[in-house]
Amino acid sequence: MTVTHDFNTILSRFSLSASQLTMGGLTMSQIENIVGDNAFYAYDKHIIAQTIEQLKQQLPNQIKLHYAIKANPYLPLLHFIAPLVDGLDVASQGELMKAIQTTTPNHNISFAGPGKRDPELLSAITSGVIINVESPTELLRIEKLALTQHNIAQVALRVNPAFELKASGMKMTGGAKPFGIDSEKITKLIDYIDNSAMEFRGLHIFSGSQNLNPEALIEAHNKTFELANELLSQRIKQSKISINIGGGFGIPYFPGESELNISGICDNLNLLLNQYKKLCQNNEIVMELGRYLVASSGVYVSKVIDIKESRGTKYIVTNGGLHHHLSNSGNFGQVIRKNYPVAVANQLENTPTETVNIVGPLCTPLDIIAHKVKLPSIVIGDHIVVFQSGAYGATASPQQFLGHPKVNEILL
Numbered sequence: 001m002t003v004t005h006d007f008n009t010i011l012s013r014f015s016l017s018a019s020q021l022t023m024g025g026l027t028m029s030q031i032e033n034i035v036g037d038n039a040f041y042a043y044d045k046h047i048i049a050q051t052i053e054q055l056k057q058q059l060p061n062q063i064k065l066h067y068a069i070k071a072n073p074y075l076p077l078l079h080f081i082a083p084l085v086d087g088l089d090v091a092s093q094g095e096l097m098k099a100i101q102t103t104t105p106n107h108n109i110s111f112a113g114p115g116k117r118d119p120e121l122l123s124a125i126t127s128g129v130i131i132n133v134e135s136p137t138e139l140l141r142i143e144k145l146a147l148t149q150h151n152i153a154q155v156a157l158r159v160n161p162a163f164e165l166k167a168s169g170m171k172m173t174g175g176a177k178p179f180g181i182d183s184e185k186i187t188k189l190i191d192y193i194d195n196s197a198m199e200f201r202g203l204h205i206f207s208g209s210q211n212l213n214p215e216a217l218i219e220a221h222n223k224t225f226e227l228a229n230e231l232l233s234q235r236i237k238q239s240k241i242s243i244n245i246g247g248g249f250g251i252p253y254f255p256g257e258s259e260l261n262i263s264g265i266c267d268n269l270n271l272l273l274n275q276y277k278k279l280c281q282n283n284e285i286v287m288e289l290g291r292y293l294v295a296s297s298g299v300y301v302s303k304v305i306d307i308k309e310s311r312g313t314k315y316i317v318t319n320g321g322l323h324h325h326l327s328n329s330g331n332f333g334q335v336i337r338k339n340y341p342v343a344v345a346n347q348l349e350n351t352p353t354e355t356v357n358i359v360g361p362l363c364t365p366l367d368i369i370a371h372k373v374k375l376p377s378i379v380i381g382d383h384i385v386v387f388q389s390g391a392y393g394a395t396a397s398p399q400q401f402l403g404h405p406k407v408n409e410i411l412l
């Protein structure tokens with residue numbers, strides 16, 4: 001049996017009209033007319049809203065949901081999503097600027113990331129955004145800056161636990177890591193903050209990304225609650241804080257992967273909220289997700305410019321490629337390149353008849369859109385759609401490379 005993508009689930013979120021993919025009632029060639037003659041990303045509002053709605057129905061009410069905007073910081077999308085979630089997480093001053101201009105109150109915005117420069121810290125202190133502190137020296141710099149400004153810095157400590165999130169696409173904790181402060185150093189620092197002019201606002205325990213294994217996430221949640229409870233048990237001052245338990249929910253990208261079933265994860269979260277009742281009633285529990293909220297809402301669409309044969313292999317050359325969609329090309333943290341789900345947008349119901357390689361216009365063999373995919377017979381002018389492209393797309397790609405036009409984006 002050949003391992004394939006789960007196209008039924010993917011397509012069930014979208015509308016079809018006469019074998020054509022549509023979004024907001026428009027075909028891909030109509031969207032191209034609107035945005036201009038270039039490859040584009042289109043994001044579907046209804047899919048985003050539905051994804052968040054379904055997640056909230058299953059998550060315990062007590063858990064607050066934050067959106068990590070680095071997954072997709074496209075402004076119209078950010079302004080659409082901000083009122084649907086409880087907070088935003090940013091990772092730079094640029095993202096902070098975007099976040100504070102949404103409907104989200106600044107005290108529900110948190111700023112994580114190693115190596116924050118003084119101007120970035122100043123921006124966070126002045127705007128009242130919570131700073132997830134990544135090292136003891138960063139904490140001292142924040143304290144000093146806040147004093148010069150006669151301002152109270154809102155700080156949370158990002159913890160690097162001794163455990164790691166198993167089966168994760170990207171591990172961010174366990175052992176030596178550039179992220180967070182080793183858990184054994186945390187209680188002393190909480191004490192330091194509580195005795196300073198800074199306000200202690202919480203703990204941030206983010207253990208990894210792109211995880212499709214419920215058991216691994218459940219195990220990480222168990223350890224996260226246990227660790228948070230332990231770290232806070234000695235605390236003398238009892239102001240309400242927020243405990244960010246991370247996210248890590250993954251999205252199926254490759255053949256054989258299926259949607260993450262979150263029902264067991266949510267049942268376990270309910271158990272944990274009960275088991276650590278005192279901790280959870282006195283404080284706020286936050287989960288932060290990026291890709292899970294937006295990835296399935298987005299498609300990347302490029303147009304076929306040329307078709308050629310080379311020694312028995314058929315190449316479909318389009319006006320889009322790795323400069324717009326690095327992760328689809330396999331060059332954004334993948335060890336072995338696999339295809340994202342790909343289709344011909346204007347021939348969705350036509351029978352696949354030939355195996356082709358789809359490439360972009362860059363002069364590098366890395367510029368792959370899809371390798372050896374079976375598709376209907378393609379002609380010049382057809383539109384190639386890459387699904388699951390709503391996260392880590394335009395802003396996670398080297399758009400200057402080779403000087404082609406920037407990708408277009410639209411929220412529909």
Ligand SMILES: *Cc1c(COP(=O)(O)O)cnc(C)c1O
Nearest residue numbers: 068071112206209210289290291
């Ligand atoms: C990147 C990041 C996220 C989002 O990760 P996803 O895999 O997109 O959900 C959340 N929190 C922090 C601290 C991050 O760095």
